[in-house]
Amino acid sequence: MSAPLTQRWFAPGWIVLLGVITGIVLALAPASPAAAHAALLRTSPGQGAVVEVPPEQVVLTFSEPVEAVADQVRIIGPNGARADRGGARVSGERLRIPLRSGAPRGTYLVSFRVISADGHPVSGGFSFSVGAPSAAPAQEAQDGDDPVVVTLLAVMRYAGYAGLVALLGGLGALAVGWPARLSRRGPGRLATGGIVLVAAPAVAEVVLQAPYLLGGGLSDLRGSDVLSVVDSRYGYAHLARLALLAAAVPLLRRVSRGTPTKRDQGLLAGVGVAALLTWPLSGHPAGSPLPWLSVLLDVAHLAAASVWLGGLLVLVGLLLRRSAREALAEALPPWLRTWSKVAMGAVAVLALAGVAQAVIEVRTLDALVTSRYGLLVLAKAGLLAAILAAASFARRLARGAPSPGPAGAPAPDPPPGAPTRGGALRRLVAVELTLAAVVLAVTAVLTQTTPARTDAAANAAAQPTGSRQAELSHKLYTLRIEIDPARVGDNQVRLYAATPGGKPLKVLEWKVTAALPSAGIAAVDVPVVAVTGDHATGRIGLPKAGRWVFRFTLRISEIDQATVKTTVRVR
Template sequence: MKLGKRHWALMGALMLLCCLVMPQWASAHAYIVQASPGENELVATAPERLTLEFNESLQTAFFDIKITGPDGTQADDGNVHVDEARPHILETGLRTGLGNGTYAVNWKAVSADGHPIQGAYVFHIGEPSGAPAGLADLTSGSGQVGGPLKWILSLTDWIQYLALSVILGTLALLLFRIAPASMAREPLEVPRSYRVLWISYGAASVAALISLPLNTLYESGVSIGEFSWALMGSALKLTSFGQIWMVQMLIVMLLAVTILSGYDRDRSLRIRIWSSYGSLVLVLGWLFTHAMTGHPAAAEQRALAIAMDFVHLIGAAFWIGALTAMAVCLPPLADKLPSAVRGEVYWTAIRRFTAWGIGAVAALVATGIYSSLIILPAPILTSLFTTAYGLVLIAKVVLLVVMLVLAWRHARMARTGSGNRLAGSLKAELIAGAVVLALAAVLTHLSPGQPAAVGPYKEVQTMDDGTTITLQVSPNRTGENQFKVDVKKPDGSTVNDLEQITLSLTHLDMDMGIYEITIPKNDTGVYEAEEYISMPGRWNIKVHLLTRSLDSLDAEFEIDTANP
């Protein structure tokens, strides 16, 4: 269908507004920006407390810090808390009389966007003593956790997205007169609409109901055997998801009343129509609760990010839901007509839908660009192709393009009025839409800032005199890694007279100080060390070599470390 100038102007204005209000990127998952004592820090005397400062606020439930001493005993005093005045601070006290040695810190928390995170690192009192007892049992690194539960939660979100879309689309078909008015005496008499509303309502309600215990397990990190009503009570009281879930349950009950009232033939048509508009408002409210959870909740401009995500959800839900309603409800209307004019029912509805669909597409494009730019870490193009979040986002965009192509085809068919039934490609458009909603649900539980697995690292740098320095890091993921340095002379022979080999690691995405690794000298020319990398992301490694003749060699490398 040909777009008029005002339609292009509307789409352009929305995207321009999006660009004008675009904030700088803010991570959608919490991470440590400063720790005291810090990563691998050596302190002269035992500190009174350990403090972890995150880039965003934490939720006041399901957090913990455990500190293990050199002999494997507990070194913290158990008083772990989130600072009330500074909710981005997690801290605990340490026991008195701690001796010298290496201490392991194992922490967990729930970020503002509702995703559980955890990590581990070591610090030293007096002199390092090697890995503390039980360190191998600790979770190393820092990042999102959850395992299979996050995929089950993605499924419940998808069911809600799909069911709410169908309810929204069906109500729009009825109330906005997308269905030809001549085919029904009143809007609510469209065949199958009542059944479609109740099936969708039941699916969305069940999915929302079971999401509370599932999310409690997900955020708390406990096993099913440790699950309790008290734990779920804590989720309701102390987490943003729990509070939003209670709002969802209120909407569930009210929505049942308004749907029943809308089809109660003992009431006047005016009351029934207004009840259906009430159902429409409640569905929008339900979608808004989904916009309040997940990545937008952690953005710097939280209100704007949530509003954009809400508009994005509405655009997608209307598009996919209205198509579903037309595919289900229009055939019974058309079958009552002679075959020669049967197609007009479909093409009239599609022409009316296209006018609304232009606005939905404009909203999807503008808000999609906005959300991607505030969630994906810079550089954006790199994040698109190196993170699971970016790859899923690309798949979602590709499917949206497929839907647009199919929608353009259907609009052309509607304009020419060819055929007497809905095109088979409409089913393809619906299937693509259902997959788009599934990918949207998956994105809610994916970390946008975690790099994909990159494998072992190896790079060679050549000095001015022709000497080559090779650095290898394997497996190049958080946890224990093997660092190997090879040095060769210009003639290819191995340099085996190194007196000092030092690696200085600096995280490029957050302030963690400098982590130094000293590799023991030997006469074999093979210089290796086993050390921990505590955080995923980009690290700068400065290699400093000192020969027995006091000549120094220096090189810098940049590695991109992944989660295990």
């Protein structure tokens, strides 16, 4: 008699498959366009500043150490030619760009693309003027990151985490005390598959990192760019991961066969810890204010999560199948009790490390509930709580498992079609694995998201004192404006254009006017300079206080143009 349709759809295999699909969808979710991982805090000369004497160099200060991307840090002079001299120099958080001697009067555009400490690219630009502003020099707008490259990197990170779960799950199952009645081949194969699933994405990540850093697509991939990635901290970390995985293979074989020596076990533990270090050394912890503490916390977090979730994978895939349950009527309950203690220890480490990491990366309760990074942390915590709830039910079910019959004989089978306690336990563990797959996806998205601490530093640096800000909407675009300081005298105008959906919008032509009708001052043009495709800046001297009317005209194509206006009170 076949199982009911609902039992078929809620079988463990379908449940886990649903979790994997959901996890992949989440991992493919695009990162925010502003998800840079190092923030530009200040520049010298400042954004839109007018200086009388040309500076010897332009200095950019970021929120964490950076590296310059070759030939993508430059200064364009008023005549449209390169005005920087030699290569850019980096010292920790500061990027210095020498300016050619005898720089003419006019407006200069500074554009940059750097690599933050966690391996993510950051690009942008600003303008300053010598003597007086001039027409904007010709400069191609910077393009965003290629979505195909970003998506593939997210998939590779997700696969790498899944491989780590399989690897440590198989090893952990053997270390806890694998039932003698079952072959060790199952967890051994799981661990071997985990090695492959960690190694292949590591290679792919190094290759994909080259176009990602340069802002290009797969068609722009060159061997020399890949070699540049290899010769970086990011590349060294991934090469070390591959070398350590290779060293672990012969040790894993002996563990799988049940013939490891204490020396083998010690070596395997050492290789495992060293391999785990390669994740934080190429990610967010490397750029943390407390790097070594963050690295150690991340290692503990990764190890605990992988041992716990890997154990669930072993349970649902190997031990709780009907054939295994029948063969392990006596051995399975003791193994489950031992594993339960290990899992609870892993969960405790996971919770403590996660809280400590959140304190370092998020810092404030306000950031926890308002920043994208903080919301992802809350989502991850909620999913882990749901997994713990399912684990609690599963643990009760395991404790209440029926005892074997007389003389160790298996307990009698339930009537055909009736749900079994072992089947219910397997479904509960499958639910845990489903949620775990989503947790891995959220973790992969977190690695692409700017930490809340960096967002806070960037917002604090970008917030002008006493400025007036507004967001103006039209069916063609949304325009965010800043008038600083909105007082009589010299004022800076900053413009940021976006699509109605919130993505950066390339503007072909900007036009700004300001008028004070109450004082009979007609509209005067505000000279603006396009810094990037979606950002422009300008300066205007406002001679009187009052309610000034600003009009902004943006042309975004040969035929699409629209004007929006706002009133700004100038004191």
